[in-house]
Amino acid sequence: MSKKKKNDHKEVYDKVIDMLVNTTLNRHGVKLDKNKIDQKNKEELKKMVEELKNNVNSLSKTEKEE
Numbered sequence: 001m002s003k004k005k006k007n008d009h010k011e012v013y014d015k016v017i018d019m020l021v022n023t024t025l026n027r028h029g030v031k032l033d034k035n036k037i038d039q040k041n042k043e044e045l046k047k048m049v050e051e052l053k054n055n056v057n058s059l060s061k062t063e064k065e066e
Helices: 003-027 039-065
Strands: none
Touching: 003 039
């Protein structure tokens, strides 16, 4: 797969993740103020994002093999 195509996939995945997170937060009336998020919640969010990235990468890898 070419680099351009990989970058296109990454952009799409990033947009999907952003949309899902924003939609979920908006649905629950959450307004993020970066200065008010405590360290524990920041770490949890980072872990979730990393897990999502790993899942996306795994899916992408599976698609390549097919």
